[in-house]
Amino acid sequence: MSTTQSKQSLKSFLYDLIWLSVSSILCALAVNWIFIFTGLAPGGITGMAIILSTVTGISVSTMTLCISIPLLLLSFLVLGKSFGVKTIFVIFMNPLMMAVIPKIDIFESIPVLGNIGGLFLGAILGGILVGMAVGLALNHEGATGGTDVIALLIHHFLKKIKVQNILFALDGIVVILSGFISGELFVAIFSLVSLLVINRVITWCTNKKLTVKEA
Template sequence: MSDKNSLLQTIKNNFIEYLILTVSTLILVLGVYLFKFPNNFSFGGVTGLAVVLAEVSPISPSTVTLIINMSLLVLGFIFLGKDFGVKTIYVSILTSVALSAMEFIYPMSGPLTSEPLLDLLFAVFLPALGSAMLFQRGASSGGTDIIAMIMKKYTSINIGTGLFLSDIAIAVAACFVFGMEIGLFSFLGLSLKSLVVDKVIESMNLCKYFNVVCDDPKPICEYITNELHRGATVCRGEGAYSNDTKSVIITALKRKQAVQLRNFVKSIEPNAFMLISSTSEIVGNGFQS
């Protein structure tokens, strides 16, 4: 029975995992197809390159993306073997297929709005949101990330710098292919992209770090361990002014749990002193591995 329950739990976890990957990928695809491709914004790896290549060839950006991504997947299999992530393969194929499918579901002959800056914001934000959600699940959208994985394995080249320079080269090419206005929009999008991805990931990872100075740590620790299912560390301290012995409880919680703990401490020990800090990077059991 336990083996059956374990199998069902594994299936459930995998279903949720791939559902999140699918939703994240579709958010990315909507941003690229609805806002990036129609405006010829040329930033962000494979899709940015696809915009430029599609302008000088008879095929659409979606088809170019499909061809490049499939070629990179083959290279990934050849050079990375078992190190090549299953999630990245799934997302890369889904991205390519979904972009091609959108051409039949919702063909576009021009930009969605008459405001290029508004389109640019959505062309940056939606893919950034999708990418951040993918990074949270240990996946990526493939494309230039596959090149980065190959470079990391076989060379000592600074990958981040290499990919950033390639993105700049694509934006420069957009200046010659589409004109200076589109090129400048592409440079702006390139600048915003990394900033938005970092901020979205930071927001998703945001947790609260507590230092609770109190007289009786027992009920607070029991609440943290039994109700919030988190760990805590208790230290002994002494008040600098009163010289009274105090207990200091140190713990890290998700945002919702932080509100619960704050309210609980205020209800049972109103004079407790709480230092609450925001942090986006906690490494350890229950957080990042």
């Protein structure tokens, strides 16, 4: 590879990292402004870890590591070194952004919404934010470090199935099982609504190739 090609490759890689940082900010906004106050949990690795922790008795943090580490190794081996590095970057950026962005209950000043109204609006807004976050990550050949990594690994072997459809199925299973375990019916229902929004926004982002071209 020539020096010019190397510089272009590095520039493209750094450019992707910038947009993956934006993806992490969007995820953090969804969590810190919506999900932690509404209790909505549209799937993800954390949801999987909670379910497996309930079944096995192993702590959630340990179970999260047990799921995440093999996924990272597989992403390096199957999806390539660049993808693996980007995924590790996002895994570190997500908690950093969640620590930096203040926790604000954006529905607190709208008491007229009530519990159901708050869950519905939270499902829509949270779904849009997470959908854009995942869509941006996919457009820049990365992942948010959650079930989207599993979806990409499955898509690698089953090309005919769209990533967003695999992701919806995986997270849907997690949400349904979480609803059974917690007994929170309305939270489970609106988490599924949020999943539907996420799925549609990811489809829109990837079809439109939602990104900003390099200068």
